[in-house]
Amino acid sequence: MKEQIYTTIIFDIDDTLMEFALSEQAALHNTFMEFDLPNGFMDMHASYRAISKVLWNELELGNIALRELGVERFRRLFLEHQTDKDPLDFSSTYLSYLGKEAHLMAGALEVLEQLSHCQLVIMTNGFGDVQKSRLYNSALTDHFDHIVISEEAGYQKPNPGIFDYAFSKIGTAAKAKTIIVGDSLTSDIQGGINYGIDTVWFNPKGKNNESAIQPTYEIKDLLEIIDIVNGSFTQGKEGCK
Incomplete structure (x- = not known):
């Protein structure tokens, strides 16, 4: 040898x-349900993934801070879908659910x-x-x-x-x-x-x-x-x- x-x-x-996709999907679904958006995952997931990809690339380049990214992705998402939910509260709840997912x-x-x-x-x-x-x-x-x-x-x-x-x-x-x-x-x-x-x-x-x-x-x-x-x-x- x-x-x-x-x-x-x-x-x-x-x-x-x-496997991050399963964790993300479960956490997003649970968060949308908690915020009374039962169709949120189906309606917004594709947009969320596109927005998130852009922001994570910006993070790698050092153009955005991590905690800012956590809220900004939902701010952009809700603006695009004309949803009046608070992005800071949504982000906090989402991260809480995400921490419970391990696939x-x-x-x-x-x-x-x-x-x-x-x-x-x-x-x-x-x-x-x-x-x-x-x-x-x-x-x-x-x-x-x-x-x-x-x-x-x-x-x-x-x-x-x-x-x-x-x-x-x-x-x-x-x-x-x-x-x-x-x-x-x-x-x-x-x-x-x-x-x-x-x-x-x-x-x-x-x-x-x-x-x-x-x-x-x-x-x-x-x-x-x-x-x-x-x-x-x-x-x-x-x-x-």
Whole structure:
């Protein structure tokens, strides 16, 4: 067996270890119902997703603060649909529901158990209380050495500041043997490239990479990470040697 060179693995949460779409749908539905909008999810979900995508991109660029984003997405949504609900109250209720949702991606728990000999780290862009609640409500909670959340770090991926914050906990000596795993090219992969660590693009749906961002590895199944760490993965860079 080839010598393992990755001893620290940084994982994204949403759409990497947890299926975010199910969590979002359940939380939005419950919030719309609480605010007496029984058709709200059906009528507004597509608009919400479009608005949210724009704002999360702005967050990655550093053009909007996280808490501002949390309210602004609903302010824009209600303006578009001429709804007089309070976006601040709606946002607070939505985040409360979201924190109760934890739907694991296939293979998530198994890959963490198989890599328990490594230092495992969460790095996520999101609200600290929500992401911690989702982790604690899942079977993943006891598998991580460190949990790094953008709201607490003061920076979000791909900004190098969140990596500096993470390595202040991980230890800078670990950098050469660290890899980051995530579904977002612009957040996880670009962030890893910017910081000089190897990257794994988790791409279960086989999306075309039409960007200039080139991950070290690309996988469709989370369990392939085990092969990368063991040095038996052949696609892309020649595994761990």
